[in-house]
Amino acid sequence: MSAPLEVEPGASSAQPDAILEGVGKIEGRSLWQISWMRLKRDKVAIGGGVVVVLLILVAIFAPLLCKLVGVTPNDFHQDLVDPSRQVPLGRFGGISWDHPLGVEPLNGRDIFARIVYGARISLLIAFLATLLSVVIGVVMGIVAGYFGGWIDSLISRLMDIFLAFPLVLFALALVGAVPDTLLGLTGDALRVGLIVFIIGFFSWPYIGRIIRGQTLSLREREFVDAARSLGARRPYILFTELLPNLIAPILVYATLLIPTNVLFEAGLSYLGVGVRPPTASWGDMLSIAAKWYAVDPWYMISPGLAIFITVLAFNLFGDGLRDALDPRSR
Template sequence: MTVPLDVEPGSSAAEPEAVVAGVGKIEGRSLWQISWIRLKRDKVAIAGGFFVVFLILVAIFAPLICKLVGVTPNDFHQDLVDPSLQTPIGKWNGISWDHPFGVEPVNGRDIFARIVYGARISLLIAFLATLLSVVIGTVAGIVAGYFGGWVDTLISRLMDIFLAFPLVLFALALVGALPDRMLGLTGNPLRVALIVFIIGFFSWPYIGRIIRGQTLSLREREFVDAARSLGARRPYILFTELLPNLIAPILVYATLLIPTNVLFEAGLSYLGVGVRPPAASWGDMLSIAANWYQVEPLYMVPPGLAIFVTVLAFNLFGDGLRDALDPRSR
């Protein structure tokens, strides 16, 4: 049933049927609004995202949290350690109200404080390394995919060379060969910068290949042809026309690359080439726990659980984000 088309004198046109019926104007949604609606429906991904935000806040406010609980990461509590066995007094790693996760063997350092401070190291290295690899990989992928020809061949072969590096062995050799002072940095700041460089610089080909494939498809689209016909230069097309359309795959891959970098940093610290003691690191805590596994097996639970839950949260959020940004997914 339609609305009568009688128009009052002086009016230019009849109102749309939906407006006359009281429905109101129908507003379209952007792709980001549609993606946000789809993401909100995925309760598992939202839970992972909330935990990621919680973990970031814990890392930022680690000193305040430890101060409120009344613990410190590097203070020794020899009175809480059995002098003969060198293990915490009591059960469950010596858990008490003063030490919620117990204390370490031998020195009695608080485990809760070291877990909280370890989050700062893991997330700092993971985020900075991911940022470095995303920037390099995105630029290289866009350039290779858009220009093609010998430029694409050169960058693609360079990606293959970097992917052929045994990254763990290279990191072990590089950390051991470099001096203790370099570029004005020393100690743990130098170690953090070195680990970020190794992870970020040698992992960019993974995202570079993805961006290259997406660019090969986008460069044939109509909006790119329209920009060329209007006389747009290549830098404008690359970073104004193509890059905004690559934000979705970049975000998705970055959220999936961060947990990989968390594991890699923990692995380096476990092997003894991460941050130096007494700085807290989840991988270093696992390395110490491995020496006391037969005596205090529960000591490896807090750092192991911290790594597991962190990686799981990022992966769940990344999977949900990928499904929300993919228009072909259900």
């Protein structure tokens, strides 16, 4: 048998303050701090977030970048195009020190400059359309989930109608029928506003359904009952008690909705109903490249990679943000 443990006199009377002597002050952490710690551990999501920030900076400082490189998006360089074959001189689309990504066939416009300026159009439309759809979807979803009854049934059936709507066909018909001037807008401003309206107004049910389901769960919680018992009015409960608890799912699904809108804008521009030339757009660049695919597929690589990297970065960041804000979703 082992020897009994000897206890020194007075050791059993040690006070908690003496035991914790030298330990620093313990501070509590908010849910957002805990979520940020989880997100930092996800290196893939952080990488996607870094790429997203870089893309936004590229879009904002597009004129400065093009000025530093010495290129412009709409200037023709006919001297760099073979007059007989109408393709750039040299290999790989005419890549050179003056034109890092080459030039387009037929007209010789610089691809790098058009990629950079195309980021402005794609991200601008994607962000504005997402903002519009989030605002409408959150308001409709929270109202439907909280009030229930015939209001919930009416909004839910409206969501079903919008989800079944042939959006692409409607966009093609509407953009083609709109005049050159409408509500004081002309040119690119009119096209951008029209595309933002089409994408944002008809895609709100996707986030509206999510917010409705979350609201159905939150309205039965104790803090909502406490607000009712204190005489709080419905607008106060909706936008002061419920809305702050919906910020996490709103952020997550907004980041996942942005790449969808980038693809939709590129698809409209590819079909010729996006922004009008010569304004640079990734979808329009793919449309031009598709006509020369049989001659040289090189021209599809740059705009295709730009769309691919943008969508992938937003999706990776959105997935990581979802796991950080709601670990149970894994």
